[in-house]
Amino acid sequence: MSLMTLENVAIGYHHHAIVTNINLSLLTGKITCLLGANGCGKTTLIKSLLGLIPIIKGDIYLAQKSLKSYKQQDIAKVIAYVPQAHDTPFNFTAIDMVMMGFTTQLSIFSIPSHKERALALYQLQKLGIEHLELRLYSTLSGGEKQLVLIARALVQNPQLLIMDEPAASLDFGNQIRLLQQVEQLKQHGITILMSTHHPQHAAAVADNVILLNKQLGVSQGTVKDMLTLTNLADLYSIDEQSIASHFQFPSHFTC
Numbered sequence: 510m511s512l513m514t515l516e517n518v519a520i521g522y523h524h525h526a527i528v529t530n531i532n533l534s535l536l537t538g539k540i541t542c543l544l545g546a547n548g549c550g551k552t553t554l555i556k557s558l559l560g561l562i563p564i565i566k567g568d569i570y571l572a573q574k575s576l577k578s579y580k581q582q583d584i585a586k587v588i589a590y591v592p593q594a595h596d597t598p599f600n601f602t603a604i605d606m607v608m609m610g611f612t613t614q615l616s617i618f619s620i621p622s623h624k625e626r627a628l629a630l631y632q633l634q635k636l637g638i639e640h641l642e643l644r645l646y647s648t649l650s651g652g653e654k655q656l657v658l659i660a661r662a663l664v665q666n667p668q669l670l671i672m673d674e675p676a677a678s679l680d681f682g683n684q685i686r687l688l689q690q691v692e693q694l695k696q697h698g699i700t701i702l703m704s705t706h707h708p709q710h711a712a713a714v715a716d717n718v719i720l721l722n723k724q725l726g727v728s729q730g731t732v733k734d735m736l737t738l739t740n741l742a743d744l745y746s747i748d749e750q751s752i753a754s755h756f757q758f759p760s761h762f763t764c
């Protein structure tokens with residue numbers, strides 16, 4: 510079953526399409542990884558899925574209902590979004606940033622209680638960053654910010670978690686912790702879409718892979734079918750020999 514479906518979608522800005530003819534499904538309870546070269550449109554696609562920018566053509570369905578029929582706050586009740594680590598001009602502490610994840614669950618006039626604070630702290634602990642609780646978000650490193658944004662998305666308790674290059678500024682240990690966390694979330698029934706510049710990460714956790722290629726269009730399939738030498742060489746405009754010497758295909762791919 511599919512939680513989100515795209516039918517003949519064109520994405521872009523100011524009526525200018527970057528990628529057209531996109532037909533995709535985000536399978537319920539599965540991990541989908543989105544791969545593509547710099548500037549191919551991954552963030553644009555993600556923002557379109559979140560209803561943050563209008564699509565130019567086609568339809569997007571969330572739980573079988575057109576995305577156009579959802580209010581933005583109703584989309585936020587279903588989908589949590591981890592953007593690329595960004596700066597904020599406001600002096601929020603890390604725990605304040607995480608507690609913002611409860612906004613969709615609280616009424617306008619309620620303020621987060623001890624319960625929400627405890628849940629936010631628990632999420633920081635799970636990600637191994639509870640020591641950052643009272644630090645100002647603006648003073649954190651790129652990787653620390655990224656982990657705080659992931660914690661914020663997780664307290665939302667979403668059906669669908671969309672992450673835009675969540676591993677981009679994480680060290681090796683935190684990349685592994687992130688992948689473990691993603692697998693755990695799948696065990697809890699959460700559907701995940703994650704863009705990544707690491708085919709190795711997709712090979713490690715994905716059930717399904719989307720390849721976004723400006724020239725060749727968009728394709729989707731199982732990890733084994735998508736992460737081939739030919740596909741990766743086309744996707745990143747590099748020869749197969751170079752891919753072969755830098756990308757280690759998991760042993761089960763060759764069975």
Ligand SMILES: Nc1ncnc2c1ncn2[C@@H]1O[C@H](COP(=O)(O)OP(=O)(O)OP(=O)(O)O)[C@@H](O)[C@H]1O
Binds near residue numbers: 546
């Ligand atoms: N607000 C905007 N207005 C016009 N063009 C934009 C806007 N934002 C991005 N673009 C352009 O759209 C194209 C796709 O950008 P996008 O950020 O979606 O790529 P990406 O695949 O996420 O790239 P990267 O891997 O480098 O993060 C790029 O050519 C970019 O310059």
